[in-house]
Amino acid sequence: MVNYIDANSAPLRNTGDIRLYSQEDFEGMRRAGQLAARALDGVAKLVKPGVPTKVIDDFIRDFGEENNALPATLNYRGYRNYTCTSINHVVCHGIPNEKPLKEGDIVNVDVTYILDGWYGDSSRMYPVGEIKRAPERLIEVTYNALMIGIEQAKPGKTTGDIGAAIQEYAEGERCGVVRDFCGHGVGRLFHDAPNILHYGNWGEGIELKPGMIFTIEPMINLGKPHVKVLKDGWTAVTRDKSLSAQFEHSLGITETGCEIFTLSPEGLDKPPYNVA
Numbered sequence: 080m081v082n083y084i085d086a087n088s089a090p091l092r093n094t095g096d097i098r099l100y101s102q103e104d105f106e107g108m109r110r111a112g113q114l115a116a117r118a119l120d121g122v123a124k125l126v127k128p129g130v131p132t133k134v135i136d137d138f139i140r141d142f143g144e145e146n147n148a149l150p151a152t153l154n155y156r157g158y159r160n161y162t163c164t165s166i167n168h169v170v171c172h173g174i175p176n177e178k179p180l181k182e183g184d185i186v187n188v189d190v191t192y193i194l195d196g197w198y199g200d201s202s203r204m205y206p207v208g209e210i211k212r213a214p215e216r217l218i219e220v221t222y223n224a225l226m227i228g229i230e231q232a233k234p235g236k237t238t239g240d241i242g243a244a245i246q247e248y249a250e251g252e253r254c255g256v257v258r259d260f261c262g263h264g265v266g267r268l269f270h271d272a273p274n275i276l277h278y279g280n281w282g283e284g285i286e287l288k289p290g291m292i293f294t295i296e297p298m299i300n301l302g303k304p305h306v307k308v309l310k311d312g313w314t315a316v317t318r319d320k321s322l323s324a325q326f327e328h329s330l331g332i333t334e335t336g337c338e339i340f341t342l343s344p345e346g347l348d349k350p351p352y353n354v355a
Contacts, residue, residue, distance in 0.1 A: 081097060081285050081286075082095075082096040082097065083096070083097045083098075083099055083288060084096045084097070084098060084099065085098075085099060086098035086099055086100045086101070086104060086266060086267070086290070087100075087101065087104070091267060091268065092268070093264075093268060093270065093271050093272060094272075095272050096272060097264070097272055097273055097285065097288075097291060098264065098266060098271065098272075098290075098291070098292070099288060099289070099290030099291060100266055100290045100291075100292050100331065101290065104266065104290075104292075105292075105331050105338065105340075107194075107195060107196070107197040108197050108199065108266065108292060108329065108331060108340045109338075109340055110194055110195065110197065110199075111148075111192055111193070111194040111195070111197035111198060111199030111340070112199040112200075112201065112329050112339075112340025112341040113199070113340070113341070113344065114143075114146055114148055114192045114194050114199055115190045115191065115192050115199035115200065115201045115329075115341055116199075116201060116341045116342060116343050116344060117142075117344060118138075118139055118142045118143075118190050118192070119188060119190060119201060119202075119203050119343065119347070120343055120344065120345045120347050121138060121142060122135055122138065122139075122188050122190075122203075122205065123203075123205065123347050123352040123354050124354045125138060126180065126186060126188075126205040126206075126207055127180070127207065127208065128179070128180055128181060128182040128207055128208045129179045129180065130179060130180050131175075131176065131177045131178060131179050131180070132164035132166070132173075132175040132176060132178070132180065132186070133175045133176055133177050135162065135164055135175060135188055136160050136161050136162050136164070136175035137161075139161040139162040139188075139190055140161040143161070143192055146192075146194070147194070148192040148193060148194040149192065149193045150162065150190070150191065150192060150193075151191035151192065151193050151198055151200070151269050152191060155269065157312075158313065160174060160175050161175075162175065162188055162189060162190050163175075163187075163188070163189040163202075163313075164186055164187070164188055164189075165186065165187040165189070165314075165323070165325070166180070166184055166185070166186045166187075167184055167185060167186075167322055167323075168316050168317045168320050168321060168322055168323060169187075169314055169315065169316050169323065170257055170259075170260070170298050170300070170306050170315040170316060170317060170323040170325070171187070171189070171260055171298060171315050171325060172313040172314055172315055173187075173313075173314050174311065174313055174314060180207045181207060182207060182208035182209065183207065183208065183209065183210050183211060183214075184206075184207040184208075184210075185204055185205070185206055185207065185210060185214045185217075185218060185322065185324065186204070186205050186207060187202055187203070187204050187205075187324065187325045188202060188203060188205060189201075189202035189325075189327065190202065191269065196267055197266065197267060198265050198266065198267070198268065198269050198329075199329060199340065199341060200265050200269075200294050200327065200329045200341070201327050201328055201329060201341035202296065202325055202326060202327040203326060203327075203347075203348070203349070204218045204221065204222070204324050204325065204326060204349075204350065205350065205352070206218070206350050206351070213301060213322070214301075214322050214324075215350075217254065217299065217301050217322055217323075217324045218324050218349070218350055219349075220248075220249060220252045220254055220299055220324075221249075221297060221298075221299040221324040221325060221326055222326050222348075222349040223248065224245045224248055224249045224256075224277075224297045224299055224326075225245075225295060225296070225297055225326040225327070225328065227244050227245060227248050228241045228242075228244055228245040228277065228295045228297060229295055229328065229330065229337065229339065230244065231244050232287060232295070232330055232332060232336070232337040233287065233332065233335070233336045233337060234287055234288060234289055234332060234333075234334065234335075235286065235287065236286075236287050237281075237282055237283060237284040237285060237286055237287060238273055238274075238275055238276065238279070238283075238284030238285045238287070239276075239279040239280050239281060239282060239283030239284035240279075240281055240282065240284075241275060241276075241277075241279075241284075241295060242275070242276040242277055242278045242279030242280075242284070243278075243279050243280055243281045245277045245278065245295075245297050246277065246278040246279065249297070249299050254299045254300060254301060255299070255300040255301075255302055255303045255304035255305075255321075256277050256278045256297065256298075256299060256300075256304050257277070257297075257298035257299070257300060257304050257306055257323070258276075258278060258304055259306050259315065260296075260298055260306075260315070261274045261275055261276050261277065261296075262274070262275030262276075262277070262293055262294040262295045262296045262327070263275060263293060263294055264291075264292065264293045265292055265293055265294055265329055266292045271293075273285045273291075273293065275293050275294065275295055275296075277295075277296075277297040277298070287332050288332060289332050289333055289334050290331070290332065291331065291332040292329070292330070292331045292332075293329070293330065294327055294328065294329050294330075295327070295328060295330065296325060296326070296327030296328075297325065297326070298323060298324070298325045299323065299324055299325070300317050300319075300321050300322070300323045301321040301322045301323070302317060302319040302320075302321025302322075303317075303318070303319050303321070305317070305318040305319070306318060326349070327341075328340070328341045328342070329341045
């Protein structure tokens with residue numbers, strides 16, 4: 080049985096209940112979401128051949144400090160960085176380092192800021208210099224999959240509808256949908272109920288109601304959907320070494336549809352970004 084509860088009277092931990100937030104709460108998510116989006120806009124100017132992912136990590140740290148926000152990943156379950164940078168066949172949770180990005184790489188940058196107690200969570204794909212058509216197409220398919228899933232985010236629909244829409248589209252494009260990771264409730268917690276699967280069956284899952292806040296963040300592979308986690312305990316890669324891509328938005332269910340909190344203020348939601 081699913082319990083829907085008033086978010087402002089619920090304990091500040093994941094109880095498995097579905098929190099329903101108020102319009103005043105949505106304002107907090109707008110601020111946190113826009114901070115994450117602005118940071119990702121800044122990343123678009125940084126991603127170039129020869130730039131190490133640590134430079135991106137340092138930028139996320141500094142941008143948060145300048146805006147009185149904390150990166151949610153820092154010290155989360157022992158993680159020691161300010162963002163995740165996932166390159167080529169890395170599906171998610173790639174760890175920033177000193178290795179330079181190369182021409183033709185693709186990289187996902189995943190940012191979550193805590194601003195006044197609200198978690199703004201978003202990620203985007205970035206091409207490094209000129210990329211080949213296969214990774215370019217994968218980025219297009221993954222972004223489209225995210226937006227197709229978001230089209231299902233409205234009252235009366237279900238979490239299964241989101242997953243089914245994404246799965247049907249991505250598999251129709253001959254891509255694999257990762258099963259091992261999912262979207263999640265967000266708001267005043269980093270990871271909350273419900274889980275948002277990116278595959279599933281129409282009409283199944285949890286009914287969507289106004290006030291729900293969660294992420295949709297499909298991970299799409301050019302090959303099969305299977306992944307493995309490396310010995311560092313974080314980095315997830317495709318088992319067949321095929322390329323992987325991901326986009327993520329945080330959103331809230333409204334009376335008539337949904338509000339995306341993490342849209343780019345500069346219109347840089349998908350490549351090509353055309354920045355100086």
